[in-house]
Amino acid sequence: MKTDGRLARMLHVLVHMGLLGGRETSERIAQMLNTNPVVVRRTLGALREHGIVESEGGRGGGWKLTRSLDQVTVLDVQRALTEGPILAAPISRDHPTCPVERASNSVLEKAHAAAETQLIAKYAATTLAQIAKDAKHKASGTSR
């Protein structure tokens, strides 16, 4: 399945924006992401609605972070992109009243809930500042 690359792209570009410090246009950001400005506006628009970035139109406009990198977690970005569970439990709804189907779904839901808890903990514990620091390490020293 084609994976949804929006979270990774947003982390990538937010860190760049934080390191550059100023305002960036959709055009420049699109080059960072190897895509085009409309995709950038679409995706950054979701972050704007959650107060992570702000935009200004007109000449000299563009996108800017509203907080410093150490005040944005991966989870913040994820929540801005999509509401609800990150990992959808792959349940079936063929015979909703069948006890066997209900028991199967229940097992899957609990397992995925545990995995999601793990995922959220990691996302919440990682700030963009840490990613920026890792990137500097990778750029110079050994990559692990």
Place this chain on the structure above:
Amino acid sequence: MKTDGRLARMLHVLVHMGLLGGRETSERIAQMLNTNPVVVRRTLGALREHGIVESEGGRGGGWKLTRSLDQVTVLDVQRALTEGPILAAPISRDHPTCPVERASNSVLEKAHAAAETQLIAKYAATTLAQIAKDAKHKASGTSR
């Protein structure tokens, strides 16, 4: 996104097959899953290749479990359906040499690996026999 319901469907039908004990045709299984026989053959075919069920053609043919319910785990079924990771890390590949992209991807990969570990542990710890037992509970007493 539309979730992949194959795992849930296979758990559902395998438990039914185990409880019924005999051989079932694709037609009857399709009725259990509220679908049609071709879908059943397609999906059960993957389980056959991994030795979980066996099939026979011709009159009196059909599908049968090769092991008892307590000897098949959810993980076995998952592995039969798809190889590789269950949770794909949603990484980006826009600029593979960019240290910032690499650092972002690395964070996501580690978080998803932790979540997948959790998921696999749950899948491996649950047998179809346990699901069958849960289903009997649900059918009679309170649902939890």
Place this chain on the structure above:
DNA sequence: GATATCGTAACCGATATTGTTACGGAAGGG
């Protein structure tokens, strides 16, 4: 007013699962 930007709608393309039709092969009953 000209120019640089964002905002947004509309559409196509790629991908994965599901549903469906169609046809062929195999096993067993009469």
Place this chain on the structure above:
DNA sequence: CCCTTCCGTAACAATATCGGTTACGATATC
């Protein structure tokens, strides 16, 4: 033998999501 009951498989449409692209309007600065 032929017929019925099965599975095996190919081929195609439908659906849903994300990504890419074009087009046009709104807005802020020069």
